[in-house]
Amino acid sequence: MVDKDNIKQIVKEKFTEYLTEKGLRKTQERFAILDYIYSSEGHFDMEMLYESMSRQHFRVSRATIYNTIELLLDCHLVLKHQFGKNTSYYEKNYNSDNHYHSICTECGMVQEIKDTGIREIIQSEKMKKFRMTHYCLYMYGICTNCENAKKSKNNNNV
Amino acid sequence: MVDKDNIKQIVKEKFTEYLTEKGLRKTQERFAILDYIYSSEGHFDMEMLYESMSRQHFRVSRATIYNTIELLLDCHLVLKHQFGKNTSYYEKNYNSDNHYHSICTECGMVQEIKDTGIREIIQSEKMKKFRMTHYCLYMYGICTNCENAKKSKNNNNV
DNA sequence: ATGTATGCAAACCATTTGCAATGAC
DNA sequence: GTCATTGCAAATGGTTTGCATACAT
Numbered sequence: 001m002v003d004k005d006n007i008k009q010i011v012k013e014k015f016t017e018y019l020t021e022k023g024l025r026k027t028q029e030r031f032a033i034l035d036y037i038y039s040s041e042g043h044f045d046m047e048m049l050y051e052s053m054s055r056q057h058f059r060v061s062r063a064t065i066y067n068t069i070e071l072l073l074d075c076h077l078v079l080k081h082q083f084g085k086n087t088s089y090y091e092k093n094y095n096s097d098n099h100y101h102s103i104c105t106e107c108g109m110v111q112e113i114k115d116t117g118i119r120e121i122i123q124s125e126k127m128k129k130f131r132m133t134h135y136c137l138y139m140y141g142i143c144t145n146c147e148n149a150k151k152s153k154n155n156n157n158v
Numbered sequence: 159m160v161d162k163d164n165i166k167q168i169v170k171e172k173f174t175e176y177l178t179e180k181g182l183r184k185t186q187e188r189f190a191i192l193d194y195i196y197s198s199e200g201h202f203d204m205e206m207l208y209e210s211m212s213r214q215h216f217r218v219s220r221a222t223i224y225n226t227i228e229l230l231l232d233c234h235l236v237l238k239h240q241f242g243k244n245t246s247y248y249e250k251n252y253n254s255d256n257h258y259h260s261i262c263t264e265c266g267m268v269q270e271i272k273d274t275g276i277r278e279i280i281q282s283e284k285m286k287k288f289r290m291t292h293y294c295l296y297m298y299g300i301c302t303n304c305e306n307a308k309k310s311k312n313n314n315n316v
Numbered sequence: 317a318t319g320t321a322t323g324c325a326a327a328c329c330a331t332t333t334g335c336a337a338t339g340a341c
Numbered sequence: 342g343t344c345a346t347t348g349c350a351a352a353t354g355g356t357t358t359g360c361a362t363a364c365a366t
Contacts, residue, residue, distance in 0.1 A: 025320060025365050046355075066356065074263075077260075082240035086331065086355065095321040102288050111288070118279055122295070127271060130260050134300040137280070158186040183340050183345060204330075219348040223333070244330065244356065 008038045011077055011094050018075040032058040033068045037078060043089040043110065076133065078137075083138070085112055099135040106146035113139065168197045169235050169252050176233040190216040191226045193265035195236060201268065203246040233289065241268055241296070251292075258295040271297065 007027035015034050019026050031112040036053050037044070044052075046069070050062055060068075083103050089110075098115035108110060122135055142150075173192050177184050178263055179291060193200075194211050202210075204227070218226075230236035237251040241261050247268075256273035280293055300308075 027321065027365070029322070062359085063324080064357095065324055067321080080242065082242070084238065084240070086244075087315070088355085091244040101291070102285060104288070105291070113283070113285060116245070116283070118276070118283070121276055121279060122297075125271070125274070125295070125297075126298075127260060130262070130297075130299055131305060132260070132297045133263070134299075135295060135297040136223040137293065137295050138290075139280075139283075139285070139290045139293040141285075141288055141292075146288060181345095185340070185346065187347070190354080218329095220346055221332085246330085297358080 002039070003063050008023075008035060011038055011092075014094070015072070015075065015077060018032050018071070023072070029058075029064050030071070033060060033065060034072065036093075037072070037092050038091075040092075042152055043081065043091050045087045047087075050089075050123055061109065079134070079136070081138075082138065083108070084140075088094045100139060102139045102141065102143075104143040105140050106142055106150075107127055109145075159165050160289050163197075165253055166193060169196055169250075172252070173230070173235060176229070182229070187218050187222050188226050189217075191218060191223060192230065192235065192276070195230070195248075196252075197249075201239065201249050203245045203247050206232065207248075221301065237294070238294070238316075241266070242298075258297060260288075260297045260299065262301040262304055263309075264300055267301055267303075269301075 005011075009084075009097060011034060012031060015031070016026060019022075019030070032053070033049070034060070036049065036056075040052070046065060050060070050065055051061055070079075073080055077092070077094055079091050081091070081101065083087045083101070084091060084105070084110065098119050099112040100115065102111045102113050103109070118137065122137075125132075125133070141144065169192060170189060173189070174184060174298070176182075177188070178252065190211070194207065194214075194216070198210070198251050204220065204223060208218070211218055211223075223248045226268055227236060227238075229254070231238055235252055236249070237249050239249070241247060242260070243266065244265070257270040258273065258276075260269045260271050276295065280295075281290070283290075
């Protein structure tokens with residue numbers, strides 16, 4: 001996939017730029033983590049990242065993963081999400097579609113919702129004393145599965 | 159404040175209704191927690207709630223507070239927020255203005271942003287296989303304080 | 317050579333859990 | 342009287358921290 005490789009190259013350059021600007025070191029670990037994140041799809045948590053990397057190319061300590069994610073968040077190459085549980089989830093954030101998340105409050109299932117125009121409205125919002133860099137929209141509710149499960153449970157009770 | 163007392167009465171009734179419907183018990187602790195939440199303003203975390211209640215009317219164990227908050231979330235009398243740190247914050251959710259949150263990624267400061275019409279657009283969003291009950295919009299960026307602090311730091315370096 | 321970044325293990329701390337005692341029904 | 346709920350204290354688990362070692366500069 002040429003496109004994906006292109007993106008990997010671009011984000012690597014962006015990260016390099018960021019590290020240089022901040023006077024931070026360009027370590028193998030940092031680039032390996034970035035590369036791994038941009039090789040995967042969807043959301044991941046720290047344990048998933050740690051396990052997957054251990055299984056494959058590169059073993060990196062948890063401490064380093066946490067440290068590096070902090071940098072990637074700072075330069076906006078990664079987004080952090082907290083969907084209501086204690087574990088944080090992350091996703092790559094370059095050249096990806098604008099999307100929101102719907103979260104089922106019963107089973108915790110998270111789905112992506114494509115943007116259909118809300119973005120422009122939110123970004124045109126004027127805020128005093130605040131310069132917005134990005135935003136997250138979380139929609140909570142009940143997914144069809146859980147809705148149906150509830151219904152049949154209620155029917156049994158009656 | 160008559161208005162506040164009214165609201166307290168209404169949410170108490172709503173909670174009672176919810177407990178009855180679910181076949182759960184109407185304990186003093188549960189109503190004390192609800193009352194305390196609706197007596198306070200703004201966001202709070204579990205420790206704040208626990209401490210404040212201990213200092214005032216009613217001492218309730220942490221376990222019970224966690225348990226009760228779960229119920230209040232379920233019947234939408236309380237909202238839960240995770241602003242990026244490990245601690246969860248909560249706020250009452252009845253008859254309150256529609257608002258979003260702006261979060262400074264430098265200092266963590268959270269401010270409320272009044273809704274100016276985004277709500278209707280979001281609520282008109284059609285979602286397959288999902289019935290939305292509520293949503294949260296978080297805007298991340300830099301507050302003026304931190305922006306200025308950064309600038310003067312950069313100037314010193316140059 | 318210098319000092320930042322890593323890896324490890326221990327510490328931290330919000331949240332969850334198990335269980336005996338309490339109290340709503 | 343029964344069993345859900347409470348309070349307590351211990352356990353859990355994601356995240357953070359301290360420190361010796363490694364390595365980017």
